[in-house]
Amino acid sequence: MKRSDNLLVARGLTDFEDRLITADDLLSELQENCGGCLPGVVAVPELLELVRQGRELGLRIAREFHAYDGADEVSGFVRIHPLSDEIGGCELFVENWQRTPPKAGSTREMADRLDTIDRAAAEITIRLDQAQRVQLLDSSATDTTAFEDQVTDNPGKVWTHYVDLQGIAHQQPLHWRLLDGVECRLAGSERPWRVRLLPIGAANGAPRGFELLLVADRPIYEESQLDDSEYSPQTRFIGSALTPVLRQPIARIIANAETIRAKLAGPLKSEYSEYAGNIASAGQHLSGMLDDLTDLEVVEAPSFSTISEKVDLGDAAKRAAGILGVRAQNRAIKLEIVNESEKVIAQAEFRRVLQILINLIGNAIAYSPEGSTVTMATAGNYAGVVSVSVADEGAGIRGDQAEKIFNKFERLGRDSSGGPSAGSGLGLYISRKLALAMDGDLSLAPISGDETASGAEFTLSLPAAS
Known part of the structure; x- marks a missing residue:
């Protein structure tokens, strides 16, 4: 390590698993203050990402970095030199090492x-x-x-x-x-x-x-919740024990990630702010999955029932579209309601109808190409049945996928690498359970044999109001 009036230089060496093996005093101290150890995986997020890029790509990288060591803000200019494939890892040279007190605000x-x-x-x-x-x-x-x-x-x-x-x-x-x-x-x-x-x-x-x-320090846990014989052991564990235990920690993860994303804890480079935003989004996704697990417990209880009231399906579709409007705009997807002015009244429970439509429209947005249209349409009384459908312009659902689409934990037949992030695989299963509980049904229109055909259309059918 060398020191001049305003310049400090530190060296370090990482291995093929991005562990900091050796380091000069400054770098070693920063590693420990950021929660790491020596040897141990590089604890400074920005440095870790640069080391990983240099090692994987075999490229020399020179870039500024920032860190917070618990007392001061640390910045410097790091040069990453990847070593030979036989040795693995990288050599780090840190220049212009500076420490500044955090901003008062x-x-x-x-x-x-x-x-x-x-x-x-x-x-x-x-x-x-x-x-x-x-x-x-x-x-x-x-x-x-x-x-x-x-x-x-x-x-x-x-x-x-x-x-x-x-x-x-x-x-x-x-x-x-x-x-x-x-x-x-x-x-x-x-x-x-x-x-x-x-x-x-x-x-x-x-x-x-x-x-x-x-x-x-922990959510409420009541043994009586686990003694109801109406629930299966698996459902009791998910709904009554797992969900409340996880909900509060996940909420804290989301809040802390949002704090980092908004740079309230100190300055941060834009790419790391984006990483924190991804963490927050993942936490919100996991929170939604917990909601699905809670709903699963509810709909699988033998005593589950819905209330009966008059529901305007066009109004319900309009409300669901409004709730998901921002998500659709983010992907330049148009939400269109056909026959919006017509009154199509079902005998059902409004809250559950809205829940089903939000799930259907949310899926349509997730699996549709950007710039496409998701169409909602209502159909009047036919043999005592009314309906509302949701159609998208995505890749569609064919063959055995269509046969098992309403199965528990089925994810639309797509893996996480082929499109939107996979959900819990419970949304359509729960939605159909809700439809059946209201003396209706949820179905998927069969796709034509034409290879050029695309899109999926789900239809919620319910008893017409008398």
Whole structure:
């Protein structure tokens, strides 16, 4: 390592698995501060990507990089020299190494982002006055009835009166900053809870009040949910255990990825901001799959039923198209509703009809070429049946694919390398289950034998309203 007035140079060596094997002090310190070890996979995302590109392509790369080591922002200019195929790996030369304190605004923005995440995750929200006395409580938790009763029966006390603080033996109330982040226990709940105290406004240098958030360290899990004999063991595990356990961590992944994408945690090169956006999209996709697993549990329960009401199928199609309008615009796909003004009334449940149409239109958008049209059309009363269809201009569904399209976990006969990202394979299965529960059906129109024919058309048939 060499040093001049404003120039620091560090060297490192990686192997064929992109592990940093040797490194000068500066590079070794950055590796450890970013959560890596020596030897270990390069822990700086930008450097790792450059090393991987240089190794795989066998090209020399010279580029600026940025990193955050937990205290300062680090930047430099790195030269990647791939080694021979027999040796593998790359040699790194880092020049113009600089450290700068993070921007003052980024820390505040990051804190605000974390506060937003905790607000979304909190199951109990309490409004406190300036003396930390409870004024208003709102809870969505199902295991805190005893705690809520305590507050109701003895109103107006300092919030610490109602909870059991963990690791705090001092007389209460302490200064609010000393209580922000501590753990506590609530009467009737077996889950540990984390306290967030967020000040509201300021009066003579002190907050006018507080927003108290109680965030559980894990989702509620009720054994009674697993004892219902109406559900199969596989469905009980998916719907009652797996889904609630995963939902909160996935929500945090999405929120953190969005924080990185928006560069609220510090400066970041555009390509890495895009990577974070991809992570957020993948998290949202996984969240949608969890919704499918929840719906699977519902529709497979023997006791499942729908309500009966009059549903305007044209209006339902219009609403579904509106919900998915932005997604269609992103791919320059036109959503067209035929006979929109005609009243075609079904006897069904509006919420379930809308759910089916959103799934059908979403699939049509995903599997249609850019610049094409997805068409929705309603058909009037025929032998006591009305219908709404969704047709696209995609590759279509032929042969054995059409025969098993409504099977559980079937993904339209396409793998993830041939088109849109594969979903859960449950959307059409659940949609048909919903249609059958409303005394209707969901069908796929057979494609003609003409090899030039394309597109798929799904039709939801329902009883006509009397």
